[in-house]
Amino acid sequence: xxxxxxxxxxxxxxxxxxxxxxxxxxxxxxxxxxxxxxxxxxxxxxxxxxxxxxxxxxxxxxxxxxxxxxxxxxxxxxxxxxxxxxxxxxxxxxxxxxxxxxxxxxxxx
Amino acid sequence: xxxxxxxxxxxxxxxxxxxxxxxxxxxxxxxxxxxxxxxxxxxxxxxxxxxxxxxxxxxxxxxxxxxxxxxxxxxxxxxxxxxxxxxxxxxxxxxxxxxxxxxxxxxxxxxx
Numbered sequence: 658x659x660x661x662x663x664x665x666x667x668x669x670x671x672x673x674x675x676x677x678x679x680x681x682x683x684x685x686x687x688x689x690x691x692x693x694x695x696x697x698x699x700x701x702x703x704x705x706x707x708x709x710x711x712x713x714x715x716x717x718x719x720x721x722x723x724x725x726x727x728x729x730x731x732x733x734x735x736x737x738x739x740x741x742x743x744x745x746x747x748x749x750x751x752x753x754x755x756x757x758x759x760x761x762x763x764x765x766x
Numbered sequence: 767x768x769x770x771x772x773x774x775x776x777x778x779x780x781x782x783x784x785x786x787x788x789x790x791x792x793x794x795x796x797x798x799x800x801x802x803x804x805x806x807x808x809x810x811x812x813x814x815x816x817x818x819x820x821x822x823x824x825x826x827x828x829x830x831x832x833x834x835x836x837x838x839x840x841x842x843x844x845x846x847x848x849x850x851x852x853x854x855x856x857x858x859x860x861x862x863x864x865x866x867x868x869x870x871x872x873x874x875x876x877x878x
Contacts, residue, residue, distance in 0.1 A: 699857075699872050702866055702867070752863045
């Protein structure tokens, strides 16, 4: 059974701060996706990372896939209240994709 | 209309009722999914359809019955549910099974 852990589980910060959330596993994955889910809505795809060591940037969000393709991180610079939500990682092996429990981020004005 | 839509957005039903959730995707995708999202638990994959054929059924109780009449529509028929079935039910679609998934807004289900 593959273990998938997202940390921290909860994070509450002030507007303007930087933060990093993590997605770790004991298994190697072919790719990994990050989603953000706002209250009362479905998850929205943010990015897909495929290559070990890959870094992708989406405005103030920086996503990195670990060299061994077992883990990933999401760094947000100068967080804003609009970044509030549940951040989910979804690593994939073949056709099998599983979601982590997520990091619930709150950015206070 | 674009994307993935789900109706109803909210549903309250008794344990003896029969109801159906509807999902429609306007993306031309070939695969569709049902997920259950409960408080404090990860997203649970329930059913996967590819080209209208069910390809995965993750030990879901028979009180949940999926139907995929064509590649654009997916239903989840509900009957004799339990209070612990109360959750957000999310539909998603993807180009094919191995591709990125796009989610609908979900149906918030409460079983009384």
